[in-house]
Amino acid sequence: xxxxxxxxxxxxxxxxxxxxxxxxxxxxxxxxxxxxxxxxxxxxxxxxxxxxxxxxxxxxxxxxxxxxxxxxxxxxxxxxxxxxxxxxxxxxxxxxxxxxxxxxxxxxxxxxxxxxxxxxxxxxxxxxxxxxxxxxxxxxxxxxxxxxxxxxxxxxxxxxxxxxxxxxxxxxxxxxxxxxxxxxxxxxxxxxxxxxxxxxxxxxxxxxxxxxxxxxxxxxxxxxxxxxxxxxxxxxxxxxxxxxxxxxxxxxxxxxxxxxxxxxxxxxxxxxxxxxxxxxxxxxxxxxxxxxxxxxxxxxxxxxxxxxxxxxxxxxxxxxxxxxxxxxxxxxxxxxxxxxxxxxxxxxxxxxxxxxxxxxxxxxxxxxxxxxxxxxxxxxxxxxxxxxxxxxxxxxxxxxxxxxxxxxxxxxxxxxxxxxxxxxxxxxxxxxxxxxxxxxxxxxxxxxxxxxxxxxxxxxxxxxxxxxxxxxxxxxxxxxxxxxxxxxxxxxxxxxxxxxxxxxxx
Amino acid sequence: xxxxxxxxxxxxxxxxxxxxxxxxxxxxxxxxxxxxxxxxxxxxxxxxxxxxxxxxxxxxxxxxxxxxxxxxxxxxxxxxxxxxxxxxxxxxxxxxxxxxxxxxxxxxxxxxxxxxxxxxxxxxxxxxxxxxxxxxxxxxxxxxxxxxxxxxxxxxxxxxxxxxxxxxxxxxxxxxxxxxxxxxxxxxxxxxxxxxxxxxxxxxxxxxxxxxxxxxxxxxxxxxxxxxxxxxxxxxxxxxxxxxxxxxxxxxxxxxxxxxxxxxxxxxxxxxxxxxxxxxxxxxxxxxxxxxxxxxxxxxxxxxxxxxxxxxxxxxxxxxxxxxxxxxxxx
Numbered sequence: 001x002x003x004x005x006x007x008x009x010x011x012x013x014x015x016x017x018x019x020x021x022x023x024x025x026x027x028x029x030x031x032x033x034x035x036x037x038x039x040x041x042x043x044x045x046x047x048x049x050x051x052x053x054x055x056x057x058x059x060x061x062x063x064x065x066x067x068x069x070x071x072x073x074x075x076x077x078x079x080x081x082x083x084x085x086x087x088x089x090x091x092x093x094x095x096x097x098x099x100x101x102x103x104x105x106x107x108x109x110x111x112x113x114x115x116x117x118x119x120x121x122x123x124x125x126x127x128x129x130x131x132x133x134x135x136x137x138x139x140x141x142x143x144x145x146x147x148x149x150x151x152x153x154x155x156x157x158x159x160x161x162x163x164x165x166x167x168x169x170x171x172x173x174x175x176x177x178x179x180x181x182x183x184x185x186x187x188x189x190x191x192x193x194x195x196x197x198x199x200x201x202x203x204x205x206x207x208x209x210x211x212x213x214x215x216x217x218x219x220x221x222x223x224x225x226x227x228x229x230x231x232x233x234x235x236x237x238x239x240x241x242x243x244x245x246x247x248x249x250x251x252x253x254x255x256x257x258x259x260x261x262x263x264x265x266x267x268x269x270x271x272x273x274x275x276x277x278x279x280x281x282x283x284x285x286x287x288x289x290x291x292x293x294x295x296x297x298x299x300x301x302x303x304x305x306x307x308x309x310x311x312x313x314x315x316x317x318x319x320x321x322x323x324x325x326x327x328x329x330x331x332x333x334x335x336x337x338x339x340x341x342x343x344x345x346x347x348x349x350x351x352x353x354x355x356x357x358x359x360x361x362x363x364x365x366x367x368x369x370x371x372x373x374x375x376x377x378x379x380x381x382x383x384x385x386x387x388x389x390x391x392x393x394x395x396x397x398x399x400x401x402x403x404x405x406x407x408x409x410x411x412x413x414x415x416x417x418x419x420x421x422x423x424x425x426x427x428x429x430x431x432x433x434x435x436x437x438x439x440x441x442x443x444x445x446x447x448x449x450x451x452x453x454x455x456x457x458x459x460x461x462x463x464x465x466x467x468x469x470x471x472x473x474x475x476x477x478x479x480x481x482x483x484x485x486x487x488x489x490x491x492x493x494x495x496x497x498x499x500x501x502x503x504x505x506x
Numbered sequence: 507x508x509x510x511x512x513x514x515x516x517x518x519x520x521x522x523x524x525x526x527x528x529x530x531x532x533x534x535x536x537x538x539x540x541x542x543x544x545x546x547x548x549x550x551x552x553x554x555x556x557x558x559x560x561x562x563x564x565x566x567x568x569x570x571x572x573x574x575x576x577x578x579x580x581x582x583x584x585x586x587x588x589x590x591x592x593x594x595x596x597x598x599x600x601x602x603x604x605x606x607x608x609x610x611x612x613x614x615x616x617x618x619x620x621x622x623x624x625x626x627x628x629x630x631x632x633x634x635x636x637x638x639x640x641x642x643x644x645x646x647x648x649x650x651x652x653x654x655x656x657x658x659x660x661x662x663x664x665x666x667x668x669x670x671x672x673x674x675x676x677x678x679x680x681x682x683x684x685x686x687x688x689x690x691x692x693x694x695x696x697x698x699x700x701x702x703x704x705x706x707x708x709x710x711x712x713x714x715x716x717x718x719x720x721x722x723x724x725x726x727x728x729x730x731x732x733x734x735x736x737x738x739x740x741x742x743x744x745x746x747x748x749x750x751x752x753x754x755x756x757x758x759x760x761x762x763x764x765x766x767x768x769x770x771x772x773x774x775x776x777x778x779x780x781x782x783x784x785x786x787x788x789x790x791x792x793x794x795x796x797x798x799x800x801x802x803x804x805x806x807x808x809x810x811x812x813x814x815x816x817x818x819x820x821x822x823x824x825x826x827x828x829x830x831x832x833x834x835x836x837x
Contacts, residue, residue: 140553142646321595324592325591327589329784390720437734438730452664453664
């Protein structure tokens with residue numbers, strides 16, 4: 001390759017890296033333009049904190065609410081005095097019906113039974129939130145009577161740094177939807193209107209031995225994604241399909257409008273069916289956002305499998321959601337980012353000491369890998385956690401390992417007195433199968449992690465999948481750039497930092 | 507110096523591994539029934555105690571006053587919190603939450619909560635009386651849940667599939683003995699990792715899954731790399747015995763098998779330093795780093811020390827099995 005051609009290719013690559021780095025890190029104040037994409041990557045709760053809500057099961061109210069409700073209201077005060085009892089250790093008032101029950105005409109303590117039912121509800125919620133695939137989440141029973149659910153706040157770097165509700169509006173809405181719908185209690189039903197109290201159930205339960213029969217009409221629910229369209233997909237059983245058609249095509253039902261609505265407990269899921277129109281397929285699709293579809297699918301699956309909460313929980317308003325700073329402090333993202341930057345810079349700089357200009361080729365690959373990973377994480381919308389960053393660096397280690405392994409193989413060939421060209425050819429040939437074996441297994445392993453794992457494991461798997469593929473592609477690109485950049489220098493051995501073996505004359 | 511034969515080396519290394527794994531499993535099983543679980547569940551699985559100060563204000567800006575009242579009260583009572591979280595709601599209600607480990611004395615925490623409430627009322631009386639600020643401290647005990655272990659069993663399935671894929675690939679590329687070696691080392695490393703966690707009682711968070719999988723990936727890299735070297739050495743020098751072949755290949759791959767886990771351990775330490783600086787608490791960052799180091803220790807031990815001898819052992823068994831029919835033929 002000519003020197004001019006190689007200089008142009010090198011300059012193009014370096015320019016691409018610089019331009020992408022600029023777009024990644026700098027926001028341009030042009031109207032309608034997006035911010036730097038690095039800024040828009042959502043962080044997991046380790047880096048940006050969590051959104052949490054404390055739920056009050058039915059029959060439990062906060063001490064503060066008790067006082068605010070009864071303040072200067074004697075009638076209410078008397079009513080509450082008869083109805084509630086203070087549980088001091090939890091600072092809550094609990095309905096006496098929940099704390100005591102009558103057995104054989106005698107009042108017995110039912111406190112433990114109530115506490116156990118709250119714990120069982122918390123276990124079920126933990127299972128439901130586990131299916132949401134959050135990088136981390138927690139469900140705790142607080143002081144025996146309350147349930148606290150914490151999920152990642154989903155804030156990006158700027159939102160997590162600036163404590164402003166307007167900037168966090170979207171995050172509040174997404175968290176609020178998940179916290180509201182995944183925690184819904186009660187069985188599925190189909191009703192004539194969107195408001196529970198004003199409407200009738202369209203499927204009348206006749207079989208008293210199976211009061212939740214309507215639930216069994218649902219085989220399951222999932223999120224359907226195709227070409228940018230997201231929908232909730234509900235699969236009906238054969239019996240469910242027939243029964244739903246009977247309901248939807250029944251004459252004379254006093255429907256308040258021409259639609260039927262799916263409810264879970266007393267909560268409308270906002271999923272409507274057109275009355276008078278028979279279903280043609282056992283799979284039903286409801287267009288919705290990805291997050292909302294996930295929430296509905298988790299809820300419907302849980303209820304369809306007979307898993308319902310015993311105690312209805314308090315509703316979630318945006319006002320109840322607390323967004324907290326990360327456990328490791330407000331600046332954790334900056335410090336971890338600095339650590340990642342240091343690792344990347346060391347991975348780029350240290351090989352230059354050993355391999356001279358060949359190390360520079362490797363440095364270009366390290367930077368290309370880093371930018372490629374950032375772009376992929378941003379475009380795919382992966383929630384970034386410390387584990388995810390570690391997975392990305394594992395991919396970087398794989399790339400560096402592949403390159404050094406090959407550089408050493410080439411060095412061994414040059415030690416036998418071969419030219420650089422033939423050494424590179426042989427070195428790559430000899431190291432090919434080792435590198436290929438490792439990449440094939442790791443790419444499959446990463447795909448398995450992504451598809452089978454949930455939460456942080458799945459996110460890490462996806463990052464590592466992109467990293468492994470990038471590593472293998474850049475491994476070959478290293479060879480190309482080695483060829484291109486070494487064309488610029490006369491002494492190819494000095495370019496690689498290899499000592500030239502001089503054959504001695506006899 | 508007398509050179510130990512491979513069989514003896516395998517015996518020594520395997521006994522150490524076996525002892526560690528048995529101790530870890532036994533300890534974990536006992537603690538599962540008498541204490542807080544097989545592992546010391548922490549993080550999102552954790553139970554903890556908290557003192558939360560909720561405050562709302564109109565134009566009172568000095569949150570640091572509240573924090574100072576709390577930290578002074580904790581210091582005076584000799585109570586150490588492991589995390590401090592600043593929270594805010596959509597209606598701009600603020601929260602300052604201090605988290606304590608479950609071992610912290612509840613009575614002492616309740617007493618200090620009352621003290622904080624009194625102190626807040628005294629110090630900020632001017633703001634409270636004029637209703638510029640409302641502040642209240644509350645002590646709570648949080649009981650963590652495993653949630654049916656959903657993420658744990660999905661991770662276990664993922665690991666099982668990864669190991670299965672590696673075995674199938676190894677079987678195709680390097681034959682049966684190599685596949686058996688791979689599965690033995692994979693299982694050994696994972697068991698050793700689990701045992702180390704059970705013994706050290708490191709609080710287990712979801713990071714345990716991530717590092718468990720990273721351990722498997724590092725094991726896959728190390729084992730595949732060594733097997734490939736064994737195959738190439740066997741091709742280049744067919745006169746070498748299985749023992750010499752395995753030991754030579756292990757020596758050749760020694761640097762890589764140590765360097766990769768070591769590099770990842772260094773990255774884990776760097777992360778540890780970053781998190782520790784941010785949280786101003788070593789304990790917060792110690793857990794993931796300890797998990798990382800446990801996984802890398804398991805991978806180096808399995809890949810470097812155990813693997814060549816397991817390979818020799820399995821290869822010799824294979825030879826014996828292969829030799830049996832020929833003996834019969836000879837008879």
